[in-house]
Amino acid sequence: MPGVAHLCGHDLHTAIGVGVARALAQGSEPIRGRLVFVFQPAEEPLQGARAMLETGLVQRLAPREFYALHCSPFPCGTIGVSPGYGLPGLDHIRIVLPDGDDAAVAALTAEMAQLGNVGFPQSIAEYNARFRALLEPALAASIQESVCVAQWTEQAPDGQPIVNVLLRVWPQERHAELRAQVKRLAAAAGGTVEFPGDPFPAMVNSAELSTAAGRFLSAELGPESVVWARASWPFNCEDFALFLNEAPGAQFYLGVADAQTGMNGAPHTPDFAADERAIGHGVRAMSSLLIDRLAAGKNP
CATH class of the missing domain: 3.30.70.600 (Ribosomal protein S10)
Structure with missing residues:
Protein backbone atom coordinates (compact mmCIF):
# COMPACT_ATOMS: atom_id res chain seq x y z
CA MET A 1 0.00 0.00 0.00
CA PRO A 2 1.51 3.40 -0.94
CA GLY A 3 2.79 5.38 2.01
CA VAL A 4 2.70 2.39 4.39
CA ALA A 5 5.81 0.72 5.75
CA HIS A 6 6.86 -1.44 8.66
CA LEU A 7 9.72 0.64 10.00
CA CYS A 8 11.50 -1.64 12.39
CA GLY A 9 14.54 -3.13 10.66
CA HIS A 10 13.37 -6.73 10.41
CA ASP A 11 14.90 -6.89 6.94
CA LEU A 12 18.26 -6.17 8.57
CA HIS A 13 17.61 -8.80 11.24
CA THR A 14 16.88 -11.43 8.61
CA ALA A 15 19.89 -10.46 6.50
CA ILE A 16 22.13 -10.74 9.56
CA GLY A 17 20.69 -14.14 10.50
CA VAL A 18 21.31 -15.48 7.00
CA GLY A 19 24.74 -13.85 6.96
CA VAL A 20 25.75 -15.51 10.24
CA ALA A 21 24.58 -18.91 8.98
CA ARG A 22 26.54 -18.52 5.74
CA ALA A 23 29.65 -17.24 7.48
CA LEU A 24 29.72 -20.18 9.86
CA ALA A 25 28.91 -22.74 7.17
CA GLN A 26 31.66 -21.44 4.89
CA GLY A 27 34.29 -20.85 7.56
CA SER A 28 37.62 -22.60 7.45
CA GLU A 29 37.22 -24.02 10.95
CA PRO A 30 34.63 -26.76 11.59
CA ILE A 31 31.79 -25.87 13.93
CA ARG A 32 32.02 -28.12 16.97
CA GLY A 33 28.50 -28.19 18.26
CA ARG A 34 24.98 -27.44 17.11
CA LEU A 35 23.40 -24.11 16.26
CA VAL A 36 19.74 -23.56 15.42
CA PHE A 37 18.67 -20.37 13.64
CA VAL A 38 15.24 -19.08 14.66
CA PHE A 39 13.53 -16.66 12.29
CA GLN A 40 10.75 -15.53 14.57
CA PRO A 41 7.57 -14.07 13.04
CA ALA A 42 4.90 -11.88 14.66
CA GLU A 43 7.17 -10.62 17.42
CA GLU A 44 5.45 -7.27 17.92
CA PRO A 45 1.91 -8.59 18.58
CA LEU A 46 3.59 -11.08 20.96
CA GLN A 47 2.37 -14.12 19.02
CA GLY A 48 5.31 -15.57 17.08
CA ALA A 49 7.38 -17.14 19.85
CA ARG A 50 4.33 -18.72 21.48
CA ALA A 51 3.22 -20.25 18.16
CA MET A 52 6.71 -21.65 17.57
CA LEU A 53 6.94 -23.07 21.09
CA GLU A 54 3.53 -24.69 20.73
CA THR A 55 4.93 -26.89 17.94
CA GLY A 56 7.24 -28.51 20.49
CA LEU A 57 10.27 -28.22 18.20
CA VAL A 58 12.22 -25.90 20.47
CA GLN A 59 11.64 -28.17 23.44
CA ARG A 60 12.84 -31.21 21.47
CA LEU A 61 16.02 -29.37 20.47
CA ALA A 62 16.55 -28.34 24.11
CA PRO A 63 18.96 -25.43 23.47
CA ARG A 64 21.42 -24.49 26.18
CA GLU A 65 21.40 -20.77 25.38
CA PHE A 66 19.39 -18.32 23.24
CA TYR A 67 20.68 -15.14 21.59
CA ALA A 68 18.88 -12.46 19.58
CA LEU A 69 19.70 -9.18 17.89
CA HIS A 70 17.52 -6.09 17.33
CA CYS A 71 18.12 -2.73 15.65
CA SER A 72 18.62 0.30 17.87
CA PRO A 73 19.50 4.02 17.55
CA PHE A 74 22.99 3.42 18.91
CA PRO A 75 25.72 4.44 16.42
CA CYS A 76 26.54 2.02 13.62
CA GLY A 77 29.51 -0.08 14.64
CA THR A 78 28.32 -0.57 18.21
CA ILE A 79 26.31 -3.26 19.93
CA GLY A 80 24.40 -2.77 23.17
CA VAL A 81 24.54 -5.30 25.99
CA SER A 82 22.17 -5.14 28.98
CA PRO A 83 23.07 -7.63 31.73
CA GLY A 84 20.10 -8.46 33.91
CA TYR A 85 17.82 -6.02 32.08
CA GLY A 86 15.76 -6.21 28.91
CA LEU A 87 12.24 -5.18 27.97
CA PRO A 88 9.11 -4.85 30.14
CA SER A 123 9.89 13.24 19.12
CA ILE A 124 12.90 11.52 17.58
CA ALA A 125 15.18 13.59 19.78
CA GLU A 126 13.35 12.47 22.91
CA TYR A 127 13.35 8.85 21.70
CA ASN A 128 17.11 8.89 21.17
CA ALA A 129 17.76 10.76 24.40
CA ARG A 130 15.86 8.17 26.40
CA PHE A 131 17.66 5.33 24.67
CA ARG A 132 21.01 6.94 25.48
CA PHE A 195 -8.16 -9.27 33.06
CA PRO A 196 -8.32 -10.87 29.59
CA GLY A 197 -5.23 -12.94 30.38
CA ASP A 198 -2.14 -13.27 32.49
CA PRO A 199 0.52 -10.56 32.11
CA PHE A 200 2.98 -11.20 29.32
CA PRO A 201 6.40 -11.78 30.86
CA ALA A 202 9.24 -9.31 30.71
CA MET A 203 12.26 -10.17 28.58
CA VAL A 204 15.08 -10.58 31.08
CA ASN A 205 18.61 -10.98 29.77
CA SER A 206 20.85 -13.32 31.70
CA ALA A 207 23.26 -11.16 33.69
CA GLU A 208 25.97 -13.81 33.50
CA LEU A 209 25.69 -14.55 29.77
CA SER A 210 25.22 -10.90 28.81
CA THR A 211 28.31 -9.87 30.76
CA ALA A 212 30.35 -12.69 29.25
CA ALA A 213 29.18 -11.71 25.76
CA GLY A 214 29.96 -8.04 26.32
CA ARG A 215 33.47 -8.81 27.54
CA PHE A 216 34.12 -11.20 24.66
CA LEU A 217 32.88 -8.73 22.03
CA SER A 218 34.91 -5.93 23.62
CA ALA A 219 38.04 -8.05 23.22
CA GLU A 220 37.10 -9.30 19.75
CA LEU A 221 35.84 -6.06 18.16
CA GLY A 222 37.34 -3.40 20.40
CA PRO A 223 35.99 -1.88 23.63
CA GLU A 224 34.50 1.07 21.71
CA SER A 225 32.23 -1.39 19.88
CA VAL A 226 30.29 -2.39 23.01
CA VAL A 227 27.93 -0.15 25.00
CA TRP A 228 26.50 -1.26 28.33
CA ALA A 229 22.83 -0.57 29.06
CA ARG A 230 22.00 -0.17 32.75
CA ALA A 231 18.20 -0.34 32.74
CA SER A 232 15.22 -1.77 30.88
CA TRP A 233 13.99 0.01 27.76
CA PRO A 234 10.49 0.87 29.04
CA PHE A 235 8.34 1.36 25.92
CA ASN A 236 8.46 -1.88 23.92
CA CYS A 237 7.74 -5.51 24.75
CA GLU A 238 9.29 -8.54 23.09
CA ASP A 239 8.14 -12.13 22.87
CA PHE A 240 11.72 -13.36 22.75
CA ALA A 241 10.93 -13.37 26.48
CA LEU A 242 9.26 -16.75 25.98
CA PHE A 243 12.41 -18.26 24.48
CA LEU A 244 14.40 -16.96 27.45
CA ASN A 245 11.96 -18.81 29.71
CA GLU A 246 13.11 -22.01 27.98
CA ALA A 247 16.85 -21.34 28.33
CA PRO A 248 18.99 -18.41 29.48
CA GLY A 249 20.43 -15.98 26.97
CA ALA A 250 20.34 -12.39 25.83
CA GLN A 251 19.07 -9.95 23.24
CA PHE A 252 21.58 -7.43 21.97
CA TYR A 253 20.88 -3.97 20.53
CA LEU A 254 22.67 -3.45 17.22
CA GLY A 255 23.51 0.17 16.47
CA VAL A 256 22.24 1.18 13.01
CA ALA A 257 22.30 5.00 13.28
CA ASP A 258 24.59 7.38 11.40
CA ALA A 259 24.29 10.99 12.53
CA GLN A 260 26.32 12.36 9.60
CA THR A 261 23.86 11.07 7.00
CA GLY A 262 20.76 11.61 9.15
CA MET A 263 19.97 7.91 9.60
CA ASN A 264 18.32 7.92 13.02
CA GLY A 265 18.17 4.15 13.58
CA ALA A 266 15.05 4.56 15.74
CA PRO A 267 12.62 1.67 15.08
CA HIS A 268 8.89 2.41 14.90
CA THR A 269 9.38 6.06 14.07
CA PRO A 270 8.08 7.66 10.84
CA ASP A 271 11.52 8.45 9.40
CA PHE A 272 13.35 5.32 10.53
CA ALA A 273 16.49 4.78 8.47
CA ALA A 274 19.38 2.41 9.08
CA ASP A 275 23.00 2.33 7.98
CA GLU A 276 23.35 -0.95 6.09
CA ARG A 277 26.97 -1.24 7.16
CA ALA A 278 25.46 -2.48 10.43
CA ILE A 279 24.64 -5.78 8.67
CA GLY A 280 28.31 -6.68 8.38
CA HIS A 281 28.97 -5.60 11.95
CA GLY A 282 26.10 -7.75 13.20
CA VAL A 283 27.32 -10.77 11.25
CA ARG A 284 30.86 -10.41 12.59
CA ALA A 285 29.69 -9.93 16.16
CA MET A 286 27.24 -12.81 16.25
CA SER A 287 29.42 -15.24 14.30
CA SER A 288 32.38 -14.78 16.60
CA LEU A 289 30.21 -14.88 19.72
CA LEU A 290 28.46 -18.11 18.73
CA ILE A 291 31.76 -19.85 17.96
CA ASP A 292 33.03 -18.76 21.37
CA ARG A 293 29.91 -20.01 23.14
CA LEU A 294 30.12 -23.39 21.43
CA ALA A 295 33.73 -23.72 22.54
CA ALA A 296 32.78 -22.72 26.08
CA GLY A 297 30.03 -25.34 26.20
CA LYS A 298 32.16 -28.16 24.72
CA ASN A 299 29.17 -29.46 22.80
CA PRO A 300 29.63 -32.94 21.29
Whole structure:
Protein backbone atom coordinates (compact mmCIF):
# COMPACT_ATOMS: atom_id res chain seq x y z
CA MET A 1 0.00 0.00 0.00
CA PRO A 2 1.51 3.40 -0.94
CA GLY A 3 2.79 5.38 2.01
CA VAL A 4 2.70 2.39 4.39
CA ALA A 5 5.81 0.72 5.75
CA HIS A 6 6.86 -1.44 8.66
CA LEU A 7 9.72 0.64 10.00
CA CYS A 8 11.50 -1.64 12.39
CA GLY A 9 14.54 -3.13 10.66
CA HIS A 10 13.37 -6.73 10.41
CA ASP A 11 14.90 -6.89 6.94
CA LEU A 12 18.26 -6.17 8.57
CA HIS A 13 17.61 -8.80 11.24
CA THR A 14 16.88 -11.43 8.61
CA ALA A 15 19.89 -10.46 6.50
CA ILE A 16 22.13 -10.74 9.56
CA GLY A 17 20.69 -14.14 10.50
CA VAL A 18 21.31 -15.48 7.00
CA GLY A 19 24.74 -13.85 6.96
CA VAL A 20 25.75 -15.51 10.24
CA ALA A 21 24.58 -18.91 8.98
CA ARG A 22 26.54 -18.52 5.74
CA ALA A 23 29.65 -17.24 7.48
CA LEU A 24 29.72 -20.18 9.86
CA ALA A 25 28.91 -22.74 7.17
CA GLN A 26 31.66 -21.44 4.89
CA GLY A 27 34.29 -20.85 7.56
CA SER A 28 37.62 -22.60 7.45
CA GLU A 29 37.22 -24.02 10.95
CA PRO A 30 34.63 -26.76 11.59
CA ILE A 31 31.79 -25.87 13.93
CA ARG A 32 32.02 -28.12 16.97
CA GLY A 33 28.50 -28.19 18.26
CA ARG A 34 24.98 -27.44 17.11
CA LEU A 35 23.40 -24.11 16.26
CA VAL A 36 19.74 -23.56 15.42
CA PHE A 37 18.67 -20.37 13.64
CA VAL A 38 15.24 -19.08 14.66
CA PHE A 39 13.53 -16.66 12.29
CA GLN A 40 10.75 -15.53 14.57
CA PRO A 41 7.57 -14.07 13.04
CA ALA A 42 4.90 -11.88 14.66
CA GLU A 43 7.17 -10.62 17.42
CA GLU A 44 5.45 -7.27 17.92
CA PRO A 45 1.91 -8.59 18.58
CA LEU A 46 3.59 -11.08 20.96
CA GLN A 47 2.37 -14.12 19.02
CA GLY A 48 5.31 -15.57 17.08
CA ALA A 49 7.38 -17.14 19.85
CA ARG A 50 4.33 -18.72 21.48
CA ALA A 51 3.22 -20.25 18.16
CA MET A 52 6.71 -21.65 17.57
CA LEU A 53 6.94 -23.07 21.09
CA GLU A 54 3.53 -24.69 20.73
CA THR A 55 4.93 -26.89 17.94
CA GLY A 56 7.24 -28.51 20.49
CA LEU A 57 10.27 -28.22 18.20
CA VAL A 58 12.22 -25.90 20.47
CA GLN A 59 11.64 -28.17 23.44
CA ARG A 60 12.84 -31.21 21.47
CA LEU A 61 16.02 -29.37 20.47
CA ALA A 62 16.55 -28.34 24.11
CA PRO A 63 18.96 -25.43 23.47
CA ARG A 64 21.42 -24.49 26.18
CA GLU A 65 21.40 -20.77 25.38
CA PHE A 66 19.39 -18.32 23.24
CA TYR A 67 20.68 -15.14 21.59
CA ALA A 68 18.88 -12.46 19.58
CA LEU A 69 19.70 -9.18 17.89
CA HIS A 70 17.52 -6.09 17.33
CA CYS A 71 18.12 -2.73 15.65
CA SER A 72 18.62 0.30 17.87
CA PRO A 73 19.50 4.02 17.55
CA PHE A 74 22.99 3.42 18.91
CA PRO A 75 25.72 4.44 16.42
CA CYS A 76 26.54 2.02 13.62
CA GLY A 77 29.51 -0.08 14.64
CA THR A 78 28.32 -0.57 18.21
CA ILE A 79 26.31 -3.26 19.93
CA GLY A 80 24.40 -2.77 23.17
CA VAL A 81 24.54 -5.30 25.99
CA SER A 82 22.17 -5.14 28.98
CA PRO A 83 23.07 -7.63 31.73
CA GLY A 84 20.10 -8.46 33.91
CA TYR A 85 17.82 -6.02 32.08
CA GLY A 86 15.76 -6.21 28.91
CA LEU A 87 12.24 -5.18 27.97
CA PRO A 88 9.11 -4.85 30.14
CA GLY A 89 6.21 -7.18 30.59
CA LEU A 90 2.74 -6.24 29.34
CA ASP A 91 -0.62 -6.34 31.09
CA HIS A 92 -3.98 -5.64 29.42
CA ILE A 93 -6.77 -4.55 31.76
CA ARG A 94 -10.41 -3.71 30.90
CA ILE A 95 -12.53 -1.57 33.24
CA VAL A 96 -16.30 -1.41 32.69
CA LEU A 97 -17.90 1.75 34.07
CA PRO A 98 -21.53 2.80 34.66
CA ASP A 99 -23.37 3.76 31.47
CA GLY A 100 -23.13 7.37 30.36
CA ASP A 101 -20.86 8.58 33.16
CA ASP A 102 -18.38 10.65 31.14
CA ALA A 103 -17.02 12.31 34.26
CA ALA A 104 -16.19 8.93 35.78
CA VAL A 105 -14.38 7.90 32.59
CA ALA A 106 -12.32 11.09 32.52
CA ALA A 107 -11.45 10.83 36.20
CA LEU A 108 -10.47 7.18 35.96
CA THR A 109 -8.27 7.62 32.89
CA ALA A 110 -6.49 10.48 34.66
CA GLU A 111 -5.86 8.24 37.66
CA MET A 112 -4.65 5.39 35.44
CA ALA A 113 -2.18 7.75 33.77
CA GLN A 114 -0.73 8.54 37.20
CA LEU A 115 0.35 4.91 37.55
CA GLY A 116 3.04 5.55 34.95
CA ASN A 117 6.41 7.12 35.57
CA VAL A 118 7.56 7.15 31.92
CA GLY A 119 5.67 8.28 28.83
CA PHE A 120 6.00 7.53 25.16
CA PRO A 121 8.58 9.77 23.45
CA GLN A 122 6.98 12.60 21.50
CA SER A 123 9.89 13.24 19.12
CA ILE A 124 12.90 11.52 17.58
CA ALA A 125 15.18 13.59 19.78
CA GLU A 126 13.35 12.47 22.91
CA TYR A 127 13.35 8.85 21.70
CA ASN A 128 17.11 8.89 21.17
CA ALA A 129 17.76 10.76 24.40
CA ARG A 130 15.86 8.17 26.40
CA PHE A 131 17.66 5.33 24.67
CA ARG A 132 21.01 6.94 25.48
CA ALA A 133 19.86 7.35 29.08
CA LEU A 134 20.19 3.58 29.45
CA LEU A 135 23.95 4.05 29.16
CA GLU A 136 24.27 6.65 31.91
CA PRO A 137 24.26 5.06 35.38
CA ALA A 138 22.73 8.12 37.07
CA LEU A 139 19.95 8.44 34.49
CA ALA A 140 19.36 4.71 34.23
CA ALA A 141 18.92 4.54 38.00
CA SER A 142 15.82 6.74 37.67
CA ILE A 143 14.05 4.08 35.57
CA GLN A 144 15.12 0.93 37.40
CA GLU A 145 11.39 0.52 38.02
CA SER A 146 9.26 1.75 35.13
CA VAL A 147 5.59 1.72 34.17
CA CYS A 148 4.39 3.05 30.82
CA VAL A 149 0.62 3.48 30.47
CA ALA A 150 -1.44 3.43 27.26
CA GLN A 151 -5.26 3.77 27.29
CA TRP A 152 -8.24 3.84 24.96
CA THR A 153 -12.01 3.74 25.49
CA GLU A 154 -14.76 1.83 23.73
CA GLN A 155 -18.41 1.00 24.31
CA ALA A 156 -19.85 -2.35 25.29
CA PRO A 157 -22.90 -3.58 23.29
CA ASP A 158 -25.15 -2.33 26.08
CA GLY A 159 -23.59 1.14 25.92
CA GLN A 160 -21.41 0.93 28.99
CA PRO A 161 -18.02 2.64 28.58
CA ILE A 162 -14.95 0.41 28.74
CA VAL A 163 -11.51 1.78 29.57
CA ASN A 164 -8.73 -0.40 28.16
CA VAL A 165 -5.38 -0.02 29.87
CA LEU A 166 -2.01 -1.39 28.72
CA LEU A 167 0.71 -1.40 31.35
CA ARG A 168 4.31 -1.98 30.27
CA VAL A 169 5.95 -2.96 33.54
CA TRP A 170 9.52 -3.44 34.72
CA PRO A 171 10.33 -5.42 36.76
CA GLN A 172 7.56 -7.92 36.17
CA GLU A 173 7.24 -8.61 39.90
CA ARG A 174 5.27 -5.33 40.10
CA HIS A 175 2.31 -6.72 38.11
CA ALA A 176 0.44 -7.97 41.21
CA GLU A 177 0.83 -4.65 43.02
CA LEU A 178 -0.34 -2.67 39.97
CA ARG A 179 -3.36 -4.93 39.42
CA ALA A 180 -4.37 -4.35 43.03
CA GLN A 181 -4.08 -0.58 42.53
CA VAL A 182 -6.21 -0.74 39.38
CA LYS A 183 -8.88 -2.74 41.21
CA ARG A 184 -9.05 -0.12 43.97
CA LEU A 185 -9.30 2.78 41.53
CA ALA A 186 -11.95 1.01 39.44
CA ALA A 187 -14.03 0.13 42.50
CA ALA A 188 -13.91 3.73 43.69
CA ALA A 189 -15.27 4.78 40.28
CA GLY A 190 -18.08 2.22 40.47
CA GLY A 191 -16.51 0.03 37.79
CA THR A 192 -15.60 -3.62 37.44
CA VAL A 193 -12.23 -4.96 36.29
CA GLU A 194 -11.54 -7.68 33.74
CA PHE A 195 -8.16 -9.27 33.06
CA PRO A 196 -8.32 -10.87 29.59
CA GLY A 197 -5.23 -12.94 30.38
CA ASP A 198 -2.14 -13.27 32.49
CA PRO A 199 0.52 -10.56 32.11
CA PHE A 200 2.98 -11.20 29.32
CA PRO A 201 6.40 -11.78 30.86
CA ALA A 202 9.24 -9.31 30.71
CA MET A 203 12.26 -10.17 28.58
CA VAL A 204 15.08 -10.58 31.08
CA ASN A 205 18.61 -10.98 29.77
CA SER A 206 20.85 -13.32 31.70
CA ALA A 207 23.26 -11.16 33.69
CA GLU A 208 25.97 -13.81 33.50
CA LEU A 209 25.69 -14.55 29.77
CA SER A 210 25.22 -10.90 28.81
CA THR A 211 28.31 -9.87 30.76
CA ALA A 212 30.35 -12.69 29.25
CA ALA A 213 29.18 -11.71 25.76
CA GLY A 214 29.96 -8.04 26.32
CA ARG A 215 33.47 -8.81 27.54
CA PHE A 216 34.12 -11.20 24.66
CA LEU A 217 32.88 -8.73 22.03
CA SER A 218 34.91 -5.93 23.62
CA ALA A 219 38.04 -8.05 23.22
CA GLU A 220 37.10 -9.30 19.75
CA LEU A 221 35.84 -6.06 18.16
CA GLY A 222 37.34 -3.40 20.40
CA PRO A 223 35.99 -1.88 23.63
CA GLU A 224 34.50 1.07 21.71
CA SER A 225 32.23 -1.39 19.88
CA VAL A 226 30.29 -2.39 23.01
CA VAL A 227 27.93 -0.15 25.00
CA TRP A 228 26.50 -1.26 28.33
CA ALA A 229 22.83 -0.57 29.06
CA ARG A 230 22.00 -0.17 32.75
CA ALA A 231 18.20 -0.34 32.74
CA SER A 232 15.22 -1.77 30.88
CA TRP A 233 13.99 0.01 27.76
CA PRO A 234 10.49 0.87 29.04
CA PHE A 235 8.34 1.36 25.92
CA ASN A 236 8.46 -1.88 23.92
CA CYS A 237 7.74 -5.51 24.75
CA GLU A 238 9.29 -8.54 23.09
CA ASP A 239 8.14 -12.13 22.87
CA PHE A 240 11.72 -13.36 22.75
CA ALA A 241 10.93 -13.37 26.48
CA LEU A 242 9.26 -16.75 25.98
CA PHE A 243 12.41 -18.26 24.48
CA LEU A 244 14.40 -16.96 27.45
CA ASN A 245 11.96 -18.81 29.71
CA GLU A 246 13.11 -22.01 27.98
CA ALA A 247 16.85 -21.34 28.33
CA PRO A 248 18.99 -18.41 29.48
CA GLY A 249 20.43 -15.98 26.97
CA ALA A 250 20.34 -12.39 25.83
CA GLN A 251 19.07 -9.95 23.24
CA PHE A 252 21.58 -7.43 21.97
CA TYR A 253 20.88 -3.97 20.53
CA LEU A 254 22.67 -3.45 17.22
CA GLY A 255 23.51 0.17 16.47
CA VAL A 256 22.24 1.18 13.01
CA ALA A 257 22.30 5.00 13.28
CA ASP A 258 24.59 7.38 11.40
CA ALA A 259 24.29 10.99 12.53
CA GLN A 260 26.32 12.36 9.60
CA THR A 261 23.86 11.07 7.00
CA GLY A 262 20.76 11.61 9.15
CA MET A 263 19.97 7.91 9.60
CA ASN A 264 18.32 7.92 13.02
CA GLY A 265 18.17 4.15 13.58
CA ALA A 266 15.05 4.56 15.74
CA PRO A 267 12.62 1.67 15.08
CA HIS A 268 8.89 2.41 14.90
CA THR A 269 9.38 6.06 14.07
CA PRO A 270 8.08 7.66 10.84
CA ASP A 271 11.52 8.45 9.40
CA PHE A 272 13.35 5.32 10.53
CA ALA A 273 16.49 4.78 8.47
CA ALA A 274 19.38 2.41 9.08
CA ASP A 275 23.00 2.33 7.98
CA GLU A 276 23.35 -0.95 6.09
CA ARG A 277 26.97 -1.24 7.16
CA ALA A 278 25.46 -2.48 10.43
CA ILE A 279 24.64 -5.78 8.67
CA GLY A 280 28.31 -6.68 8.38
CA HIS A 281 28.97 -5.60 11.95
CA GLY A 282 26.10 -7.75 13.20
CA VAL A 283 27.32 -10.77 11.25
CA ARG A 284 30.86 -10.41 12.59
CA ALA A 285 29.69 -9.93 16.16
CA MET A 286 27.24 -12.81 16.25
CA SER A 287 29.42 -15.24 14.30
CA SER A 288 32.38 -14.78 16.60
CA LEU A 289 30.21 -14.88 19.72
CA LEU A 290 28.46 -18.11 18.73
CA ILE A 291 31.76 -19.85 17.96
CA ASP A 292 33.03 -18.76 21.37
CA ARG A 293 29.91 -20.01 23.14
CA LEU A 294 30.12 -23.39 21.43
CA ALA A 295 33.73 -23.72 22.54
CA ALA A 296 32.78 -22.72 26.08
CA GLY A 297 30.03 -25.34 26.20
CA LYS A 298 32.16 -28.16 24.72
CA ASN A 299 29.17 -29.46 22.80
CA PRO A 300 29.63 -32.94 21.29
